[in-house]
Amino acid sequence: MLIYDGAVNPLQPYRLYMKKLQILCNGQPQEVASGTTLARLLEDLTLPADSVVAEINKKIIDRDQYATLKLAQGDQVELIRFVGGG
Amino acid sequence: MLRVNERDYPFTEGMRLGELADRLKPGADMLVLNGAPASRDSLLQDGDICSLIKTGEIPSALDMQHTLTARHGRGVxxxxxxxxxxxxxxxxxxxxxxxxxxxxxxxxxxxxxxxxxxxxxxxxxxxxxxxxxxxxxxxxxxxxxxxxxxxxxxxxxxxxxxxxxxxxxxxxxxxxxxxxxxxxxxxxxxxxxxxxxxxxxxxxxxxxxxxxxxxxxxxxxxxxxxxxxxxxxxxxxxxxxxxxxxxxxxxxxxxxxxxxxxxxxxxx
Structure with a gap:
């Protein structure tokens, strides 16, 4: 979500700022831009989406939801990443 | 009472493992007493668990289970x-x-x-x-x-x-x-x-x-x-x-x- 916050930078009063969200990712506090999808989070973490099992607030997320599921304030994200070999 | 290859067998004072093998499984060359290999002259005690094995013989399903039980323990x-x-x-x-x-x-x-x-x-x-x-x-x-x-x-x-x-x-x-x-x-x-x-x-x-x-x-x-x-x-x-x-x-x-x-x- 884009919000106008003229107070943040008086030199650029019309600049639109991305609202930030605080999430917990594998127990670590992390800040992401509002509207960040699960797929985008994985990209930022350089994790290949196909090799990751994701759980948000104790619910396992289907692979086909990664691209559309937007993170919300306070989400508890658990990521399990697999590497190849067997 | 003894337990021999998963069957009960009456215990007699002074009985040795080798005699038991001769009686119940002639030719047995691996004798197991309470989960561990034992010699023919091992003196048996009441309650002992024995496995008598003839190596090279293809075991029956029951023999196989007896052997595993002797090795791993009954409950396991x-x-x-x-x-x-x-x-x-x-x-x-x-x-x-x-x-x-x-x-x-x-x-x-x-x-x-x-x-x-x-x-x-x-x-x-x-x-x-x-x-x-x-x-x-x-x-x-x-x-x-x-x-x-x-x-x-x-x-x-x-x-x-x-x-x-x-x-x-x-x-x-x-x-x-x-x-x-x-x-x-x-x-x-x-x-x-x-x-x-x-x-x-x-x-x-x-x-x-x-x-x-x-x-x-x-x-x-x-x-x-x-x-x-x-x-x-x-x-x-x-x-x-x-x-x-x-x-x-x-x-x-x-x-x-x-x-x-x-x-x-x-x-x-």
Whole structure:
């Protein structure tokens, strides 16, 4: 979500700022831009989406939801990443 | 009362193991007393458990179970015999896991893979040169029959998917993920967590190379769900896969199968 916050930078009063969200990712506090999808989070973490099992607030997320599921304030994200070999 | 090859036999004061063998199994050359090998002149005591074995003889199912019981203990072996374990993928990890579980007498094993044995498998997977070109399910089943003919083997020559995993492995006590492909590893765990919530699960990630074997651990990630490996060593990297380190991981997995069957649901 884009919000106008003229107070943040008086030199650029019309600049639109991305609202930030605080999430917990594998127990670590992390800040992401509002509207960040699960797929985008994985990209930022350089994790290949196909090799990751994701759980948000104790619910396992289907692979086909990664691209559309937007993170919300306070989400508890658990990521399990697999590497190849067997 | 004595227990001899799983049958009760009256105890007499002063009786020795060799006399018992001569009476009940002439030609027996391996005598086991309360779980340990013993000599012919071992003096028997009331309540002793004896196994009398003739080496080279193909044992009956009952003899096999008697022997395993003498080695593992009665309570443990009963639970092994009643257990069903599913193994997804029978390559480097899976073939070693399955062999280990057949050896200890797990009652039923469901193995699934759709690959064929090729020369490049032999360096780390439990197949033989004369099995190159055979379906892995067929080849491994032939080996398992030689290891323990009394384990029920269901061999599925099938490509596993998120859809068919819950159906094929719906009634197993423990499911072991032994895939090579990281996307399949993720799919399998996802579907197990969603659709098989009470099934024990042991996955693997990070088994490549020849780094310190002590960095391979078995980590509990959920109730009855474990991950084996160092979490990082990728087979795509130049180091590749090596029989010793893959074997360490496989036997971590097999050991955790045992622990889940025995309701030891902790990683300590």
């Amino acid at each position: 072996q009963r639970r092994f015999k009643q257990a069903t374990v599913g193994i997804m993928g029978i390559g480097g990890l899976g073939s070693a896991v399955v062999l280990s579980l057949a050896k200890i007498g797990i009652g039923r094993l469901i193995i699934a893979d759709h690959d064929v044995v090729v020369l490049s498998n032999i360096h780390r997977q439990h197949y033989f040169i004369d099995q190159i070109g055979m379906k892995k399910t067929v080849a491994l089943k032939k080996t398992l029959v030689r290891v323990n003919p009394f384990v029920s083997i269901t061999a599925l020559d099938i490509k596993l998917t998120e859809k068919n995993i819950p159906k094929l492995f719906g009634d197993v006590d423990v499911l072991v993920e032994c895939f090579d492909d990281p996307a399949m590893k993720a799919k399998a765990l996802r579907t197990a967590l969603q659709h098989l919530p009470t099934t024990g699960y042991i996955g693997a990630s990070g088994v490549a190379g020849y780094g310190d074997a002590n960095t391979i651990t078995c980590r509990k990630i959920r109730d009855r769900v474990f991950l084996v490996g160092d979490g990082a060593s990728d087979a795509q990297d130049s180091s590749g896969l090596f029989a010793p380190r893959v074997g360490v991981a496989a036997h971590h997995q097999a050991n955790q199968v045992v622990r889940l069957i025995l309701d030891l649901n902790e990683d300590e």
